[in-house]
Each structure stands twice: as C-alpha cells, then as structure tokens.
Amino acid sequence: MKIMNCPLNGPRNISEFVYGGEVKTMPNSLTCSDKEWAxxxxxxxxxIRVITEWWYHSASGYWFIAERHTASDEIxxxxxxxxxxxxxIEFESKPEPVEEKSA
Structure with a gap:
C-alpha cells in the first residue's frame, strides 16, 4: 500500500488523493493567445524530473502541494x-461586446 503524507491529516492511503496537475505559472487570461492558454x-x-504538483485529499476537501519524481514516483x-x-488572484472577465440596435 502506498502512503502519501497530507500536510493537514498526516500519512494516508494514496487512494484518498486525487491528482490536480502540475503547479505552473498561469498566463494572463485577458491578454494571452488561445495557443498560450491551451x-x-x-x-x-x-x-523525467522532480515536479511540483497539486493534490487533493478527497476525504477532507484539502488541496496541497507535493514534490514528486516522475520516474520513481517518490514523493x-x-x-x-x-x-x-x-x-x-482575482480574475477579471472580458467585457461583453455591446450589440447596437438598429432603428
């Protein structure tokens, strides 16, 4: 059984966790291109390297960060x-285009 240490709840069975993706710098959603966002x-x-990832402890609803090696899977x-x-970070929404009404 694989164990992961939750910073809030201590060592727990890996089945209690959900992978949330790599921690990366987010581009500005208002100015980046569609390709940059994708x-x-x-x-x-x-x-193959040590990466910083988001993980979610489903039993407690707690998000945290883990550093894990992608080849050995060691945390x-x-x-x-x-x-x-x-x-x-507060997200601003793009202004909606104003539709002109014809007379």
Whole structure:
C-alpha cells in the first residue's frame, strides 16, 4: 500500500488523493493567445524530473502541494499552498461586446 503524507491529516492511503496537475505559472487570461492558454491547460513537458504538483485529499476537501519524481514516483515533500502563494488572484472577465440596435 502506498502512503502519501497530507500536510493537514498526516500519512494516508494514496487512494484518498486525487491528482490536480502540475503547479505552473498561469498566463494572463485577458491578454494571452488561445495557443498560450491551451498550452497552460492541456500540455506539460513530460520529462523525467522532480515536479511540483497539486493534490487533493478527497476525504477532507484539502488541496496541497507535493514534490514528486516522475520516474520513481517518490514523493519528497508535501506542504500547504500558503508556502508558495501568499496572495489571492482575482480574475477579471472580458467585457461583453455591446450589440447596437438598429432603428
């Protein structure tokens, strides 16, 4: 049985966790191209290395970060996201085009 250390709940069976993707710098959604956004959402380097990933503990609803080696699957460290992120990002929406009414 594989065990993962949850920073909130301690060592737990890996079946209690859901992979959330690699931690990457998000492009500005208002100014980036469709290709840049698609690359951010759908693509990764897929190289053998230690990566930083989002993980979700489904039993408690807790998101956290793990550092894991992609070849050996060894988890080196897990920690609360506040260690990397110290401010909230507010998303602005693109203004809707104004439709002109004909007379």
């Amino acid at each position: 690359d951010y959402v759908f693509y990764s380097d897929n190289t 080196f460290k897990t920690y609360d996201p506040s260690e990397l992120f110290n401010e909230r």
